Amino acid sequence: MIDINDCTILLEEASTNNTLVDSCFFDEPVIAIAFYSAGDVGLTVKYKDKTREFHHTKGMVLSFYADEHVEFEHHVSDQKPLQCLVIATTIKNLDNLPNGEGQYLEQFLSQLVHPKDHYVEGPIFKMTPEMFLLVEQFFNNTYEGGIKMMFYKSHMTALLSHYFGELAKQKTTKIDTQLLEKINLAQSILVSDLENPPSLTELAHKIGTNINKLKKEFKAQFGVPVFKYLQNERLKKAYNLIKNEQKSIQEAAWAVGYDSLGSFSNAFEKKFGYRPSQV
Secondary structure (H helix, E strand, C coil): HHHHEEEEEEEECCCCCEEEEEEEECCEEEEEEEEECCCCCEEEEEEECEEEEEECCEEEEEEEEECCCCCEEEEEEECCEEEEEEEECCCHHHCCCCHHHHHHHHCHHHHHCCCCCCCCEEEECCCCCHHHHHHHHHHHCCCCEEEEEEHHHHHHHCCCHHHCCCHHHHCCCCHHHHHEEEHHHHHHHHHHHCCCCCCCHHHHHHHCCCHHHHHHHHHHCCCCCCHHHHHHHHHHHHHHHHCCCCHHHHHHHCCCCCHHHHHHHHHHHHHHHHHHHHC
């Protein structure tokens, strides 16, 4: 938990070999934006006699207003660890935010600034590649003291800039929500089986569209072509297997669908800047 100006940053991580439910409340009403990166943990929001459930959270950006009567439950398992960054502030602090964030919250998320229930939801969409990178850097930075706080301040501003920029873009673009659901389903199918992913033809058939529309809309939504996205996810999983689960390089390569160690090492170095043996 990091306090910066009149915002609080929450960095939430949890993993387990079995299953666990991580439950939390806010002790005062907040406006918050949650960025879900690794894991794909399940989320249940409970308030009064109402329930809101999210089953595929990886890459999701969720904005909301919540008071002290709202409970957030993360359902964590061995296949679905939790990694979530939340930026939160209170309504009374909106005018004190240093970079005009209060103005943009009022402009783009007025339903949160003027809530009519214990829990009010804002727009939900997938993180852009730039957001993914920034969120990863929050969890992986190794700075200390004042330099660490400088890092958090600058990256929080950058992340919010991308967030409000995406809201501005959506406001001027008519969104085909049905097509967006199909593209998000395609992303879920890809990451559910990194070792044996479907072909483009199979993937398009599974989500009920054609190859050209799949390629065009997937790149528009995630910023990279389908199989570049798949390769990035494979390499991120392999990195985690080597670093956090002590798998050998060969085991990690096989686990994400690489038969050739040379191809795996070259792709790994191109993405991360160093060989897997240096992790």
